[in-house]
Amino acid sequence: MLRQNYENYTAENQYVWQLLFDRQMKQLPSMASAAYLEGIEAVGFVRDRIPNFDEVNKRLEKLTGWQIEVVKGLVPTKEFFELLNQKRFPSSTWLRTLAELDYLEEPDMFHDTFGHIPILSNQDFCNFLKGFSEIALEYLDNEWALKMISRLYWFTVEFGLIRDTENGLRIYGAGILSSSGESIHSLSDNPQHLPYVPEKIALTDYRIDIMQTNYFVIDSYKQLFDSLPEIEKVIRKYAAEPVLV
Ligand SMILES: [Fe+2]
Incomplete structure (x- = not known):
C-alpha cells in the first residue's frame, strides 16, 4: 500500500498549496455547492497546511466511511472503479510547482484532494x-460502454454543476473546483447549462484540453443517486449498438 510520506513535502509545496487554496477560497464561497463548502470544513482542509491523508481519513471514516487511497498517478480503469467500489477515492500525493500553477499534464494532489474529497462528506x-462504480465494473470489456461511462463521470464528478435550492447555480465538479479560470467560466453565460439527462450525457463527447462548452446541471445529489437505474438502462441500451458521435 502506498503512503503519503508527509515529511517529504517542501516549503515550496506548502506555499503552492496555500496559494491555490487562497485563490479558490476567495471566489468559491459564492460559486461552489453548499455541500462542498461544508465538506471543506468537515474534512479539515485549511490554507496553511497540505492535508495529511491519515487525518482526513479519520474524519471521512466518521462522515461517510470513504477513504483516500494513495496512487502514483492516473489509475487503469478497472482498478479505478474497483477502488470506488470499495469506497476508496484515488489521490496522487505530488503537487504542481510554482511554475505550473495553472497548467497540468495530469491531475496532481490539489485537484485530487481539494477538488474531489470535500464532497465525499455528502x-x-x-x-x-x-452505485456508478458497480455499473462500470460490469462493462469493463465493452469499449463503447466505457466511453459512455467516462462521459457520465466527466460531466458529473469532474465537471458537474448543481442548482442549489437557495443559492442558484453552483459548482460541485472537481475539475472546475480545482481550476480558478474554469470556476469563473463555468458559471458565466458563455457555456451551455443543460439539464441533467443521462442519455444525453452518454452521447455527448468532451474535450480535455479546453474549458468545457457544455455543463449539465443537477438539482440535488439525491437526483444523481436516483438516476443510477436510468444510467444502467442507457448503458445497456447503447452498449449493444454503438452510436458514433
Ligand atoms: Fe479528477
Whole structure:
C-alpha cells in the first residue's frame, strides 16, 4: 500500500498549496455547492497546511466511511472503479510547482484532494459514486460502454454543476473546483447549462484540453443517486449498438 510520506513535502509545496487554496477560497464561497463548502470544513482542509491523508481519513471514516487511497498517478480503469467500489477515492500525493500553477499534464494532489474529497462528506454523492462504480465494473470489456461511462463521470464528478435550492447555480465538479479560470467560466453565460439527462450525457463527447462548452446541471445529489437505474438502462441500451458521435 502506498503512503503519503508527509515529511517529504517542501516549503515550496506548502506555499503552492496555500496559494491555490487562497485563490479558490476567495471566489468559491459564492460559486461552489453548499455541500462542498461544508465538506471543506468537515474534512479539515485549511490554507496553511497540505492535508495529511491519515487525518482526513479519520474524519471521512466518521462522515461517510470513504477513504483516500494513495496512487502514483492516473489509475487503469478497472482498478479505478474497483477502488470506488470499495469506497476508496484515488489521490496522487505530488503537487504542481510554482511554475505550473495553472497548467497540468495530469491531475496532481490539489485537484485530487481539494477538488474531489470535500464532497465525499455528502452521503447521497457517495452513494451515487459507489452505485456508478458497480455499473462500470460490469462493462469493463465493452469499449463503447466505457466511453459512455467516462462521459457520465466527466460531466458529473469532474465537471458537474448543481442548482442549489437557495443559492442558484453552483459548482460541485472537481475539475472546475480545482481550476480558478474554469470556476469563473463555468458559471458565466458563455457555456451551455443543460439539464441533467443521462442519455444525453452518454452521447455527448468532451474535450480535455479546453474549458468545457457544455455543463449539465443537477438539482440535488439525491437526483444523481436516483438516476443510477436510468444510467444502467442507457448503458445497456447503447452498449449493444454503438452510436458514433
Ligand atoms: Fe479528477
